[in-house]
Amino acid sequence: MYCLSEKQIDFILNDIRARGVEMEDLQSNLLDHICCIVEENLKEGEDFENFYRLTIPRFYQRGLWEIEEETITLLTFKNYYAMKKSMIVSGIASAFLLMSGIVLKFLQAPGASPCLVLGIVLLSLVFLPLVFTLKAREKKNVKEKVIIGLGTASASLMSLSILFKVMHWPYSLPLGLASAFILLILFLPIYYVNGIRNPDTKVNVIVSSILLIGGCGLFFSLVSMKRIQGTFNSDLQLFVASEQILKTEQRNLSLLLKKEGKSSAQLQTEEQIKTLCEELKGDVWEDETHSRKWSDATPDNPTLHRDYNPALYFGTDPKAMAKLNELVQILQAYNKEGLEKAIPEFTPVKFESTILEYPRDRKVFFPSTLSVLGNLTQVEMVVLQNEEGVLAQK
Amino acid sequence: MLFSSELIKGTLKTILLKLLADNKRMYGYEITQKVKDLTGDRIQLTEGALYPTLHALEADGLLTTETEYIGKRVRKYYSLSKEGKSKSKEKINEFSEFLDTMKTLLDISPKNA
Incomplete structure (x- = not known):
C-alpha cells in the first residue's frame, strides 16, 4: 500500500480548495476519499502527481465544485x-380567487375585494416567488437564473401595482413604473439577446418579446400619466380657488354682520357647520398627507395621492365618523328648519353622492381626497349663500 | 453490465441506509467499495452523487457522524440515527413494493419463469 506524505496530503487539500470546494466538511470527505484511492491503487515508486492528475477527473463532469453545488x-x-406542491396549489387558488373577484366585481356583489386582494397577494407573494425559486434551480446558467429572477420580480410588482390601483391604495403608480422598468430595460434586453442566439428558441423569443412589449404598451395606455396628472392638477387648482373664494366671502359676510350690529356668534348653527367642516377638511388632509397645513398645497406641489380612498379614514376611525355624523345631523336639522320656515332664497345642503351620505351608505365611492374636501367646501358655500340671502332680504 | 446512473439515482438513499443498517459505521470510500463488491462491479457510486446524498441524509437527521484522524487527514464515519433505522426499513419496504409493481408492469416474472 502506498503511503502518502504530509506534503502530498496538503497538495491534494489545496487542489480541492483551488477547484472551488469551500465546505470544510466536504473538503475532508473528498480528501480522505482521494487519499484512499491513491493508497490502494498507486504502487511504490510510481509518479504520484501523474496518478492524481488522471484520477481527479473521474469525480466530476465539468469541475469538482459540482459536488459542492x-x-x-x-x-x-x-x-x-413540498415547494412544488405549494406552487401549484397557490397558483390554482390565486387564479380561482381572481376569476371569482372579477365576476363578483362585475355583478357588484359583495366579496369582490377580499377575493381580488387574496388572489393577487397569493399570486405575487407566494406563487411567483416559488416559480422563481424552483425554475432558477432547474437552470444551470447564471444568465438564465437572472432572466427568471427579473421576469418574476417584474410580474410580482405589476400585479401588486394593479392590486393597489384596484383598492385605491397609494403608490400604485411607482410600483407599476418599477415593474415596467425591470421588464423593459433589464429583463427584455437580456432575454432577447440570450434567446436570439439559440436557433431553437429564436422564434419563441421574438414572439414573446413582441407580446411583452405589446402587453406593457396596452397596460400603460390605460394609465396615461400626463392625463391623470393634468386632471389632478386642475382639480386641485379648482379646489384651492373655491377655498379662496369661500374664505373671502366669509370675511365679507362677517364685516357686513358687524355693520348690522350682529356678531357671527349669534348665528350658532351656521358657525357649528363651518367649524365642523373646517375640522373635517383638516382631518382628512392630515390623514393622507400627515400634515395639518392642508391649505398650503399648491397645484405645482401636490402632496395628495391620486389613488387614496378617503372613505377608509371614516370607515376605520370612530372619532372621525362621530364628527361626520354630528355634521350630518346638524345639516339635516338645518335643512328642515330652512324649508319649514320657508326662508326666502333658501337652498338646502345636498347630501346625495357626497361624503354626507357615507354614514348611511358605506358603499359610496370617493375617487379622491379632493372630492371629499370639495364636498365640505360646497356645504360651507351653500350655508354662506343662505346667510347672505337672509341678509339681502333685510 | 454497469447500471446507468439514472437508475441508481432514485435508489441511492435506500442503498446508503441499508448499507449503514447492516454495518455499524462506514466512511465514504468504504461505502463505494462495499457497493462495488456486493454488486460485482455492476453498481459504481460516483463521488458526485455519494457525498451530497450523505450530507442531505445527515441534515435530515437520519445519519449521525463521528470523525477520526488518520495521520494528517480527517475521516468521517457515518452511522444510522434512531430515526434513520426506521427510515431504512420504510425505504426498503417501499422499494420492495416498487420492484413487485415494476415486475408486474413490465411483465418480467413470466419470462424469468
Whole structure:
C-alpha cells in the first residue's frame, strides 16, 4: 500500500480548495476519499502527481465544485416537492380567487375585494416567488437564473401595482413604473439577446418579446400619466380657488354682520357647520398627507395621492365618523328648519353622492381626497349663500 | 453490465441506509467499495452523487457522524440515527413494493419463469 506524505496530503487539500470546494466538511470527505484511492491503487515508486492528475477527473463532469453545488442544492431544496406542491396549489387558488373577484366585481356583489386582494397577494407573494425559486434551480446558467429572477420580480410588482390601483391604495403608480422598468430595460434586453442566439428558441423569443412589449404598451395606455396628472392638477387648482373664494366671502359676510350690529356668534348653527367642516377638511388632509397645513398645497406641489380612498379614514376611525355624523345631523336639522320656515332664497345642503351620505351608505365611492374636501367646501358655500340671502332680504 | 446512473439515482438513499443498517459505521470510500463488491462491479457510486446524498441524509437527521484522524487527514464515519433505522426499513419496504409493481408492469416474472 502506498503511503502518502504530509506534503502530498496538503497538495491534494489545496487542489480541492483551488477547484472551488469551500465546505470544510466536504473538503475532508473528498480528501480522505482521494487519499484512499491513491493508497490502494498507486504502487511504490510510481509518479504520484501523474496518478492524481488522471484520477481527479473521474469525480466530476465539468469541475469538482459540482459536488459542492449538488450538496448545497440537496440541502437547500430538501423540501423541493413540498415547494412544488405549494406552487401549484397557490397558483390554482390565486387564479380561482381572481376569476371569482372579477365576476363578483362585475355583478357588484359583495366579496369582490377580499377575493381580488387574496388572489393577487397569493399570486405575487407566494406563487411567483416559488416559480422563481424552483425554475432558477432547474437552470444551470447564471444568465438564465437572472432572466427568471427579473421576469418574476417584474410580474410580482405589476400585479401588486394593479392590486393597489384596484383598492385605491397609494403608490400604485411607482410600483407599476418599477415593474415596467425591470421588464423593459433589464429583463427584455437580456432575454432577447440570450434567446436570439439559440436557433431553437429564436422564434419563441421574438414572439414573446413582441407580446411583452405589446402587453406593457396596452397596460400603460390605460394609465396615461400626463392625463391623470393634468386632471389632478386642475382639480386641485379648482379646489384651492373655491377655498379662496369661500374664505373671502366669509370675511365679507362677517364685516357686513358687524355693520348690522350682529356678531357671527349669534348665528350658532351656521358657525357649528363651518367649524365642523373646517375640522373635517383638516382631518382628512392630515390623514393622507400627515400634515395639518392642508391649505398650503399648491397645484405645482401636490402632496395628495391620486389613488387614496378617503372613505377608509371614516370607515376605520370612530372619532372621525362621530364628527361626520354630528355634521350630518346638524345639516339635516338645518335643512328642515330652512324649508319649514320657508326662508326666502333658501337652498338646502345636498347630501346625495357626497361624503354626507357615507354614514348611511358605506358603499359610496370617493375617487379622491379632493372630492371629499370639495364636498365640505360646497356645504360651507351653500350655508354662506343662505346667510347672505337672509341678509339681502333685510 | 454497469447500471446507468439514472437508475441508481432514485435508489441511492435506500442503498446508503441499508448499507449503514447492516454495518455499524462506514466512511465514504468504504461505502463505494462495499457497493462495488456486493454488486460485482455492476453498481459504481460516483463521488458526485455519494457525498451530497450523505450530507442531505445527515441534515435530515437520519445519519449521525463521528470523525477520526488518520495521520494528517480527517475521516468521517457515518452511522444510522434512531430515526434513520426506521427510515431504512420504510425505504426498503417501499422499494420492495416498487420492484413487485415494476415486475408486474413490465411483465418480467413470466419470462424469468
